[in-house]
Amino acid sequence: MDALDSLDEIVPPVSLSFARKDIEETYEPKETEPKENKRHRDLFKLVKEHANRDEKLQKLWSEVNTVPEWVDWDQIERGQNVFWRYGGPCVTTLMFLSLLGGMGARRPVETLTRTGGFGANVVNRRLLETTQHTLGVHDGLEAIQPGGHGWESSVRVRLLHASVRKRIVQLARADPAYYDVAAHGVPVNDLDCIGTMNIFSATVLWLGLPRQGIRPRPGEVADYLALWRWVSYLMGTPHDWLAAPASAKAMMESLLVSEIAPSPKSGVLANNIITGFEGLGPTYASRGFMNAETYWLNGRQLAGELNIPRPSLYHTALCLFFMISGYLCRSIPALDARHIKLARRGLYELLVRNKSKGGLGYKSKFAFKWIPDLVNVETPQGAPIPGRPKTSGALRHAGVERTALLTLLFVGALLGSAVWLAIRAAVGTDILARGLGHVRHISYA
Template sequence: MDNSKLRNHWGVSFKWTELHQTREQLRPQMFTYDKLANDCVKRLNELSPPTKTNSTSESNRPPKRDLFALLEKHADDDSKLKQLWTEINTVPEWVDWEQVKRGQEVFFRYGLAVLNVLNFESLLGGMGSPRVVETLARTGGFSATVVRRRLLETLQHVLQVSLSLDSIKPGGSGHQSSVRVRLLHASVRSKILDLVDQDPDYYDVQNWGVPISDLDCIATINTFSTSVVWLGLPRQGIRLREQEIVDYIALWRLVGYYMGTPNEAFATTATARAMMESLLVSEVHPKETGIVLAKNIVIGLENTFPTFTSKEFMDAMARQLNGDQLADDLDIPRTSLYYQILIYGYCFVVMTIAYGNRFFPVFDKASIAVSLPFYL
């Protein structure tokens, strides 16, 4: 093996290949974005203006508009809206519904372990990306007071895309949820860019790229798929079978398509893993704001539904799933030996349940059958 091609970033070792991309190669995607969705949100705002309020209290704010419902209602009233409506209801030729169904089953087979990853690695560890943090800081997305609600919204989306084939097909709850996320991203992006037009110092587009750019959206799908199978699950002692990996990534490639994300990187496991490793190198560089938001996440989730866990337990789990190097840079405290042992024991239980489901199909089917009504 050519040692000059070996890399180690944030505790992850890998070989650099022609499939990997440097920061300079990824940079153009910082300035491209889902322009069709932006155009459609602008048109929807003209057709159905949002309600204005001066209240800073969430309880006093008017209900959020259902942008998906507005898109469906006005799809025939405007060429851009029609174009988007047709796109999101057209199933790509590369979709294999049986494979997508198997990908959904992967989520339920390893559900508890996957949720651990989404909470403590994808979400909390994601605060190590300065560009993502710059956008979140301007939307109040992870202030301590709203972090729990945002987490539950994310959890709801994951469940909706995983529940059944009907849920992920056009018109299903998972499909609609994904399109709503796409329109929400476009709305946030448009607002920030409008503010930049008024005050160029509000957000440094040249340095940080367009907010919620194509690269940001690729990174988002990465946190739900590739980071789960190659980082978060192995750090809990769980390694998926190759077919499970292929199926799970195929599910999230389809979700990415609905969300307007360039999805070519998720066409194969090789390209998907190379993108994950490229993002680790180019995008993860914790800054002060990210440290603050990471602390807010822990504060917002401490001893609350759905985890009801202590700060010390969450700190220990975050260190387990993100590695000591990234945890140190995010200023996540080192925990006592008691909590380290507790985490190892917890991961052993999670691993036992996961492998029990995998090796005994009757348990697997029973587990999925029991879990579905709970999530519904």
């Protein structure tokens, strides 16, 4: 935040007194985000341009461009491949366990509810921007090295977090009733940032993937943690706990015990996520399917405390899809390599570039768009959005539910055929054995 203070002195921001509602109504993304204007300063560009004019800006710029000695690029590239190997289950984990289940963390929710980015009508775009950053982090070695787009996104998000922290602290000083710093802590503090890195790394490895039936190998665990240690470093987050699997798992477990305590606001934001994505491309997931994923990955207790309705048995059965595909791909080296290549190319195209099918449709610069103010203190729970399909996505669109359903039907037919052939073989062997026994009996006679 010191660097941001210096930047504000060099390039003073305009007044941020306008209401959040104005931003939600007037911000319409095009093929690229709106160019710099009075509302959206390009902080990354400004830091780069003015690094030589200020000691604090120079320190920040030098830090993010310096590669620590513990970074092993070969290992980091292997860590990127872990994500693509289990692409579907990883994205599902990040959506329903890390982000939606993460709403159970009472303190960070106090910050999120004040930004407005989790309103039902904007959360889809907000989380697709997060997805752009996540996919960029894994998009090949050059992407995460200094100068790459994943590296740049990480630095941009770091500056965004600093902006949110500074804005809420300023508002709390102006009106102590707006945000209780003593009760909730400084917004987006080190513990909050560690929690964020945890849900993108350790939570994926030891909760999200295993709960979908996938258990990463020890080497995959170490490689994936190494990648996110580097990302944590870029984002200014304490990262030594990611140096070894044992300490990473211990941190995850400590955060689960100390931080997960849902409040009524937690349920509001969690339900807004589901409302915001209901029936939309590229997944076209129904509310029932998303409820099932939430219960599957977070468990009955947490999902219930987030006020998520209980899912049907049908939607719960569809959750088996990613477990089947994940194990199949990693078991065959040639298929694994092909799957990683296709997933790296296909997911970014689907979720970021392709606006016509529900993707983001532009390259986010992670501008400070959803700005806290003293008028809109909390994000309300959104009602179902008119025009959205309410029936199962499997019956209406070629989305994730239909793919899951067809996969289950295929596997079911395959297993059924195998069982039938095994029974036929067993019956045939039994008949043959009886016949041979009868022949022996006659010959002895």
